[in-house]
Amino acid sequence: MYNLTYEAVNWNQSASSLAKIFWDQQWKQMWFPEEIAVSKDIQQWRNFEHQETYKKVFGGLTLLDTIQTNIGMNEIAKYNPNLQEKAVLTVFGAFEAIHAKSYSYIFTTLCHNDEIEEIFQWVKKNQLLQYKTSKIANIYSSIKENDLVSLWKAMFASVMLESFLFYSGFFYPLYLGGQGILRNSAEVISLILRDESIHGVAVGIFAQNIFNQFSKEQQDELKNWGYELLLDLYDNELRYTDEIYRGTGLEDEVKAYIRYNGNKALMNLGFDTMFPEEEIHPIVMNGIRNEGSTYDFFSQKGSTYALAKVEPITDETFHFDILLDD
């Protein structure tokens, strides 16, 4: 093994045009679930009508983020030959772990131990949930050394998970939070969403860089494979939605949202959209825009503060001539 040459990651070279941007953006968004006072939701939770749906939504999200940490980001990072992208993906993986833990944080705050246990059992038994998870996980596990096709497929699957499959779950806390119901849990979700949207875009772009190296025939073949995977997952999502949202009357709204995000995922991958445009519930749409909303400083943390860019104060800092001109 002594003939292996190890290469150090060199951030001075622009190996991947966007890796540094994704790296910076992700770190700027650093957060921990403990910063949000989910306990303020307890009172509302006690009288909340659709507890079962809410718990299942979070159970499902936990599972997706768990495989994304344990398998997804790790596998893709492992086989991605670009050292900078590898670093970015590793950081993404760390954030996925924070996300998976965040759902637990919400569970622990709102639910009793036996309820939590029950939900984790439900996760293991629910066939639709297990179906989509194993579908994605299998693609992750099939990446082969020096095989760009299998790597690209894993990236495609990852974007499906981050930009598409999460949203059947995200819908509910956003929908409720926008109406002032379980606001603080929704705040956690909006922070997670902020991360997931970077992950989707980043992995999508990394995937596009690989995709462009393929021949036309290969591309067509992979495109077919991709759309087929999406349709298969979509079909499963429809049934999953019917099952967990039963009784809330929200099924159609959720499905529209799933299609909307399916299109987004395809766009991240540089593919044409496949679902027609349709109206999404405005409260849910506004829930995603977490840049710059005005926070009450006395209550929620707010997702608008981020790490500082440090530069030293110099003599120049005290000069104002230019400024006073206009």
Added chain:
Amino acid sequence: MKSYLTLNNEILNHYHQTGKIDLEKDREATRQYFIEHVNQKMRKFSSLEEKIRFFIEEGYYEKEFLQKYSFEFINKIFDIAYSYRFRFQTFMSASKFFESYAMKSRDGKEILETYEDRMSIIALYLANGDELLAEKAIRAMMEAFQPATPTTLNSGKKARGELVSCFKLSMDDSMNSIAENLGYCLELSRLGGGVGVNLTDLRPLGDPIKGIANRASGVMPVAKLLENAFSYSNQLGQRNGSGVAYLNIFHADIEEFISSKKPNADEKIRLQTLSTGVIIPDIFFELMKKDEDIVLFSPYDIYREYGKRMSEISITEMYGELLNNPNIRKLKQINARKLYTEIKKSQFESGYPFEIFDDNVNKQHPLKKLGRVKMSNLCTEILQVQQTSIINDQDTPNEYGLDVSCNLGSLDIHHATKFHDFEELVDTAMRLLTQVSLMTNIKNVPSVKKANQMMHSVGLGVMNLHGHLVTQNILYGSKESIEFIDYFMEALNFFSLKASMLLAKEKGETFYGFEISEYANGHYFEKYVNKLEKEPSELVKKALGNVPIITKEMWRKLKEDVMKYGLFNAYRLAIAPTGSISYVRSCTASIAPITERVEIRDYADSRTIYPMPFLNNDNQHLYVEAYDMNVYKIIDLYVAAQKHVDQGISMTLYVTDKWTTEQLAKAYIYAWMRGIKTVYYVRQRLQSLEECVACTI
């Protein structure tokens, strides 16, 4: 699903998709809100008489103040209120009013008051039997004056909180004082108050106690105690108490204090809900300019050596002396630029600490002979003298000093320019605020009670500046906008002085310490009686509407009157950040620029979409968002206003994540150089990922 919430959300959705404002959606949301919610829950009365009787008999209103008027007069006040045919301009203002201000039945099921009812009751309550004042008050409030939230919320109610809700306390370097002040903090947060506490006089970590070295725990554990005290008392779960701790930048614990707000600080010292503020004397900026180190001191040494607390001396004046005195320990030496960079880092990451420019505050302080202004409050607009209480052991009575309760109200600039008589408007506002002072009795905090009785301090401010500028076709930050606020605030200052002088004349009483103030010797008026008189531009003249331009001659006359009759209020003006109150009145906040044309407001438990007042598809370009403005122009505008304000102005700085700590430092240094007294939050807008990818690809 409530259809009005959906409608309200559609405005933003539509705006983001098309860039167009669809105000019809918001109007429809407001209509639906009344149909689905307000009208359903509103208790109906057959007559005003029945309504008032119900309120008194059921114990909702205090009866004493109502009994001071005839029923005919009460009826007249309500008639005046209803004659305005008031309509909520936005869904935000309607929902904010009915959720937060209108009286509800005890079980919360019925709404008992309309907007007009609430305003009438405030007028009758504060006028306290004075019919002339009550009539002026209802007109002022229906048009252009709004008392602060606690007064608006609580006036006239039998089961009520206090009329004021913001306080400043000074803590002394003794266990008695720490314990006593913690008690005050509990009491004041029970009243829903925001409390500022100055920790500058506490000895730092590792200082001696009773001569034994390395015993003191420093300011951080006290800050933690305060934080816990504030979150313990939470208004029956409605809102946590809130507070801010201030510390002088030359205090030996300053580094721990600054790091305490960073999200990744050690949990033992991390302050989650307590706000922080740093007091910065000129000498710090001077040393920083020369790239020198600063030396940190202990208030314990200062008190032993000079018999004065650290907060009672000007560090700028004493710095050389402190350095040369061998009995003053030089506890730590740090590079000023590095320390200031740390402060900027914390501000990026958390918005804190606030900054108080100590010498800018005290140089311009009209009561400087009475004592120093040592700190500010939770919103950094209150700047009043304080004297530390001596808290003795239980067998000896305490010697109470002076602390502060803030008693605030705001004029809506847009409607103030339209009010038929600006002088009357300001006079009425000052009288109403003075009434609040006279009716307030914070008996559990004797230093606050004492100061209120002796000083009658109030804080009249303004809001809706940006909104008004948009209606006048003036860009925020432009030369005209600065000229406008300059003239407006000068007139406000003038008439508030006049009102306070008239109150003193009528009552034959001046505030404590008037004789040694800069008002009594006339110094305060120098800048006005010697000013360069000039005509404002046509645009500004039109924007000023009915607000008169104050001449030198008017100032000369007022100076004479003030020197002769005195003033009733020790402090008069302060510009608060105006949150909820400006939403109810459909105003833009304070004199601040807007942050978003269509704002998403997350307030405690709800999310509401708020299109800015007067916004339509033709004037969007005038509503430049704060983050897109030149920060130096914003500061210039505040400088123009600050010249005419005896206390402070809440000034938030707006940055994007493209900014570096150095750029932020530069903006603060500029503010300091221009004489700004305080800086409130730093607010940051994160670039979204699409934006940053878009500019790279």
